[in-house]
Amino acid sequence: MKQKTMRQSKGISMVMFFIATIYILGATAQAAVTIHKLEIRHGHKADAAYFEITNMNDKTDALLSVESPAYGNVEIHTMSMANNVMRMRRLERVELPINEKVIFKRMGLHLMLFDPTDNKDMTFTFRFEHTEPVNVQLK
Numbered sequence: 001m002k003q004k005t006m007r008q009s010k011g012i013s014m015v016m017f018f019i020a021t022i023y024i025l026g027a028t029a030q031a032a033v034t035i036h037k038l039e040i041r042h043g044h045k046a047d048a049a050y051f052e053i054t055n056m057n058d059k060t061d062a063l064l065s066v067e068s069p070a071y072g073n074v075e076i077h078t079m080s081m082a083n084n085v086m087r088m089r090r091l092e093r094v095e096l097p098i099n100e101k102v103i104f105k106r107m108g109l110h111l112m113l114f115d116p117t118d119n120k121d122m123t124f125t126f127r128f129e130h131t132e133p134v135n136v137q138l139k
């Protein structure tokens with residue numbers, strides 16, 4: 001009687017283990033590119049957005065565009081020094097190497113947020129070359 005109970009609980013814990021494994025695989029499959037620490041800084045001509053982005057896939061990808069109902073136009077920019085002057089340049093894509101955190105920050109890569117709309121929905125949709133779009137919502 002006692003042995004039977006033990007065998008049953010072993011069986012149950014095996015089932016639980018498989019359920020947990022399936023759940024973890026499902027979670028990583030969804031979060032193929034992760035975006036953390038998204039923040040907006042208000043500027044006079046346009047707002048800027050900074051964040052950290054990591055490609056968790058097993059192949060390289062690229063960020064192609066970002067959009068939000070709160071802004072009429074969002075551009076990907078980088079900054080660089082030319083003759084002692086900081087210059088902003090628009091980028092068509094930002095490469096996302098496998099498992100490497102790419103940081104959008106002041107004086108570096110950033111999003112430029114133009115034409116604020118009346119829509120208060122601060123959802124940002126990140127679009128990639130391969131990965132499905134990722135939505136990040138700011139409160």
Ligand SMILES: [Cu+2]
Nearest residue numbers: 077088111112
């Ligand atoms: Cu800019």
